[in-house]
Amino acid sequence: MTNRYFSINKSMALGLVLLLFATSCRKEPLEIQNPNTRACNSYSEQFEAIWQGIDHTYTLWSHDTINWDARYVKYKPIFESFDQNGVDSATYVNTWKEFTYGFIDHHMAIVLWNPVHKFLVGISPSRNDYGHPSGYKEQVDALKLQPGISNLVEYNGSNSKYTKSIFCLLPGKTADKHIAYLRFSDFELGSTDSIPNEVLLPFKAFYGDSIGLGILNGAADRADVESIIIDLRANPGGSIININHLILSLAQNPYHYGYSRYKEGLGRLDYTGWMPVQFPLPKYHLSSPKPIVVLADINSASCAEMSTQILRDAMGATVIGERTMGATCSLLPSTDVAFDLFYSGCFGDYKIYKEKKPTHPDQFAYYVYSSTYDIVLKDYTSLEGKGVQPDIEVLFDLNSLNAGRDNQLDRALQFLRTGN
Amino acid sequence: MKKNFFVLIVLVSLAACAFAQSVETTPSNESGQPVNSTLERKWSVGIDLAGTANIPATDVAFMTHMSYIPRIGLSYGAHVGYQPFKWLGFRTGLYSIAKNYLITRTITINDVEFGSASMMLNTYLNVPFMADLSIGRKVRYHLFLGAYAGYWYKAKLIGSAQVVTIVDEGVLYNQDYEFNSTRDNRFDAGLNYGLGLSIPFSQRVGLNVEMLWYYGLTDIHKVYMREHSPFYNTTFLLQVGATFNL
Numbered sequence: 001m002t003n004r005y006f007s008i009n010k011s012m013a014l015g016l017v018l019l020l021f022a023t024s025c026r027k028e029p030l031e032i033q034n035p036n037t038r039a040c041n042s043y044s045e046q047f048e049a050i051w052q053g054i055d056h057t058y059t060l061w062s063h064d065t066i067n068w069d070a071r072y073v074k075y076k077p078i079f080e081s082f083d084q085n086g087v088d089s090a091t092y093v094n095t096w097k098e099f100t101y102g103f104i105d106h107h108m109a110i111v112l113w114n115p116v117h118k119f120l121v122g123i124s125p126s127r128n129d130y131g132h133p134s135g136y137k138e139q140v141d142a143l144k145l146q147p148g149i150s151n152l153v154e155y156n157g158s159n160s161k162y163t164k165s166i167f168c169l170l171p172g173k174t175a176d177k178h179i180a181y182l183r184f185s186d187f188e189l190g191s192t193d194s195i196p197n198e199v200l201l202p203f204k205a206f207y208g209d210s211i212g213l214g215i216l217n218g219a220a221d222r223a224d225v226e227s228i229i230i231d232l233r234a235n236p237g238g239s240i241i242n243i244n245h246l247i248l249s250l251a252q253n254p255y256h257y258g259y260s261r262y263k264e265g266l267g268r269l270d271y272t273g274w275m276p277v278q279f280p281l282p283k284y285h286l287s288s289p290k291p292i293v294v295l296a297d298i299n300s301a302s303c304a305e306m307s308t309q310i311l312r313d314a315m316g317a318t319v320i321g322e323r324t325m326g327a328t329c330s331l332l333p334s335t336d337v338a339f340d341l342f343y344s345g346c347f348g349d350y351k352i353y354k355e356k357k358p359t360h361p362d363q364f365a366y367y368v369y370s371s372t373y374d375i376v377l378k379d380y381t382s383l384e385g386k387g388v389q390p391d392i393e394v395l396f397d398l399n400s401l402n403a404g405r406d407n408q409l410d411r412a413l414q415f416l417r418t419g420n
Numbered sequence: 421m422k423k424n425f426f427v428l429i430v431l432v433s434l435a436a437c438a439f440a441q442s443v444e445t446t447p448s449n450e451s452g453q454p455v456n457s458t459l460e461r462k463w464s465v466g467i468d469l470a471g472t473a474n475i476p477a478t479d480v481a482f483m484t485h486m487s488y489i490p491r492i493g494l495s496y497g498a499h500v501g502y503q504p505f506k507w508l509g510f511r512t513g514l515y516s517i518a519k520n521y522l523i524t525r526t527i528t529i530n531d532v533e534f535g536s537a538s539m540m541l542n543t544y545l546n547v548p549f550m551a552d553l554s555i556g557r558k559v560r561y562h563l564f565l566g567a568y569a570g571y572w573y574k575a576k577l578i579g580s581a582q583v584v585t586i587v588d589e590g591v592l593y594n595q596d597y598e599f600n601s602t603r604d605n606r607f608d609a610g611l612n613y614g615l616g617l618s619i620p621f622s623q624r625v626g627l628n629v630e631m632l633w634y635y636g637l638t639d640i641h642k643v644y645m646r647e648h649s650p651f652y653n654t655t656f657l658l659q660v661g662a663t664f665n666l
Contacts (some may be wrong), residue, residue, distance in 0.1 A: 027650040273597075
């Protein structure tokens with residue numbers, strides 16, 4: 001009996017020792033500083049902060065193909081050499097451009113400050129193989145030369161704080177019919193209660209007086225308006241809440257756009273589940289469907305691209321022009337509140353974003369502007385980096401514009417008038 | 421790491437057997453009388469049902485508004501036991517074990533709390549292998565020491581979060597989790613240990629009540645990035661079952 005219990009005790013003791021030994025097999029967690037508030041006092045610390053911040057908070061790792069670890073290994077010694085030997089501003093800027101080049105997030109921008117060179121450097125890391133000037137002014141001038149144009153109402157942005165816009169009627173298929181044309185420069189309209197009336201006149205002409213609630217007594221819903229052109233060229237986007245009354249008011253039903261998610265954890269591939277992106281129907285909307293053409297180009301971005309996709313998918317619109325930029329995800333600029341809630345997207349010295357100057361000019365500083373949400377379509381495909389493809393491709397032609405002819409608008413009018 | 425596990429299991433088992441054999445060469449009953457060894461060396465089978473509480477172990481680093489919170493679940497399975505000696509047995513089996521947890525993040529703005537919560541409902545198939553050290557006369561008291569291996573079989577994500585549009589808050593998502601071959605390590609292994617008691621109703625049938633811990637030693641995430649933050653599960657089971665002696 002004694003021997004048996006002795007053997008039991010020895011077995012238990014051995015097992016417990018092995019247990020304690022094995023429990024030390026778990027790896028220790030990392031120590032990672034908060035990239036939103038990290039202080040940097042050297043080129044290499046600035047590099048480390050941005051590399052690490054993007055590593056743990058960049059939302060689009062599931063779509064991106066950059067070898068971020070290899071970039072760390074390659075560029076860390078370079079920035080350390082800047083600390084030891086100094087660096088001229090051109091080399092500093094070019095090194096950052098090389099180091100960050102190629103992210104698929106087409107919203108991404110990195111703004112840098114260092115106390116040595118003392119100026120802000122802005123870098124756009126996304127790959128852009130095609131581009132051209134805005135053409136907004138030339139296109140508006142060409143519009144005004146269209147035969148039969150009437151009811152022209154324009155706000156030309158004399159106060160740069162407000163959205164530029166233009167509305168007119170163009171001749172339709174027959175003499176008694178019209179095409180309603182609306183263009184606006186961004187989606188920053190905001191609350192219409194606080195905007196001067198002259199800014200809103202083009203919108204009111206198109207939507208009616210209650211533009212915050214959709215289309216009510218506006219030209220878009222008139223019986224003589226047989227079709228509509230929404231011109232989103234060179235529109236960089238803005239606030240997504242504007243999509244509801246500006247775009248969904250042209251629909252007859254609520255719209256399920258797709259899904260969104262954001263980061264949930266330190267790992268690059270730690271995400272929330274997919275959350276549906278739904279747009280409800282505004283209180284006032286088109287009473288019946290009408291043919292719609294969306295004019296878009298490579299400078300149509302963000303909300304403008306989302307709107308292009310909505311107009312085509314929900315309302316059967318025809319997209320004419322070029323593919324859009326491919327900045328189709330959504331973001332919240334990082335105040336401390338936004339970062340602490342999402343831990344994804346934008347991070348850094350918010351004062352650089354807001355006021356274009358660092359909080360501590362004697363330190364190295366940065367602001368990384370990047371998507372907070374990953375957004376995909378209903379079939380879970382992503383348009384990031386690809387954009388919305390046109391149904392009818394017509395490339396930007398500056399020579400044509402300088403001669404007073406907008407080839408993209410002409411093609412849209414031909415399509416609406418003839419069906420081809 | 422997998423190789424170390426199997427070595428560990430073998431070491432524990434061999435050590436226990438070695439110690440036993442070093443002091444006792446002839447099996448005997450509690451009165452010290454020699455017994456027919458074939459009658460004492462018994463096989464048994466059983467079925468078990470348990471409530472689980474899973475504790476996720478990971479670091480949030482600078483994400484201080486985020487928390488990983490333990491969650492409960494269910495486990496069920498069957499075991500096979502072999503009792504070479506009255507005081508020492510071995511047990512293995514196949515179990516479906518829930519290792520759930522909740523991820524929350526909350527922030528307070530002007531005394532109003534905003535946030536999101538994601539529940540991960542994970543089902544693992546685990547095969548434990550334990551040494552069962554026991555004492556007692558009619559009611560026996562057990563100490564289990566061993567290890568387990570298994571597979572992360574399926575998972576579900578249920579959550580509520582703010583969405584992109586302004587009009588919907590608290591939107592739920594309830595979807596099957598799609599495993600990512602880059603991120604997810606579906607091989608699961610670790611130590612298991614616990615205490616229990618068994619109450620015989622007859623020579624053939626008994627009731628067992630156990631408290632078990634499954635201490636995960638495999639990171640549920642693969643190391644796919646330079647700065648990798650490990651994630652482990654520790655799962656507590658309160659288990660009841662029936663054992664049938666063969």
